[in-house]
Amino acid sequence: MRLQKTAHTSLPWRIHALTRDFAVEDVWSFHTPGAGPDDFPAMLAAMRAGGGLAKQTGPARYLFALRWKIGALLGWDKPSAGIGRRVASLRDRLPGDLRDAPRGPDSPNLPLTPVYELDTEAARELANKTVHTVMHLGWVRGANGDHELRMAVLVKPNGLFGxxxxxxxxxxRYLIVYPSLTRRWERAWLDRDHEKGTSR
Known part of the structure; x- marks a missing residue:
């Protein structure tokens, strides 16, 4: 479900201090029935086990394949346009405690590089010729008392073209990508519970 940007900006996330020159593009929530305050690592593990683009719906897979094809033809995704080349990594901005915290594992299912991973929030980044973007994942208590996953997408476009x-x-994004992602991640949580034989 799409949320107002204040659903991200009003909470005391560590990412705010690192992204003052980024804009909040999207905020999305994902339902995780029965989740408690300590279940963020379990949710991240379920998302990773749930797979990446290969398990998205057909339209979403087609859009990503088309995007990578166009990017290859036009040179949008060359290493020279990425993290550490065109733009510095957000890891260069981390204070000491975050720099010493776990980054989170690299994932072949996600074309984003981990920045940090804490008990209730994590961040990954991606840069190309169009944009430098950050995916922030946070764990918050929802209206029904259960905890839920929230994703904020922060962007710094590369000029007018970006x-x-x-x-x-x-x-x-709104009609195909995010709805597909919602189904995938929410199913990952439910499948994780089913596999462990728990009843939440």
Missing amino acids: RLYMAAIAPF
Whole structure:
């Protein structure tokens, strides 16, 4: 479910101090029935076990395949346009305690590089010729008392071209990508409970 940007900005996440030059693009919530305050690591593990693009719906897989194809043809995703080349990694901005905290594992299912991973929040980043983007995952108590996953997408477009790119892909994010991601991640949580034989 799409949320107002204040659902992210009003909470005391550590990411705020690192992304003052980024804009909050999207905030999304994912239902995790029965989840408690200490279940964020379990949710992250369930998401990783649930797989990446290969397990998305057909339309979402097609969109990502098309995006990577166009990016390859136009050189959007060359290493020279990425983290550590065109832009510095957010890890360069980390204070000492976050720098010493676990980054989180690299995942072949996600084209994003881990920045940090804590008990209730984690961040990953990606950069190319269009944008430097951060995916922030947070664990919050929902209206029904259960905890739930929230994702915020923060962006710093690469000039006018990057801003036009973000505007052009917005309908596809809202109509196809995020609904598909919601089904995948919420199912990952439910499957994780089923596999462990728990009743939440």
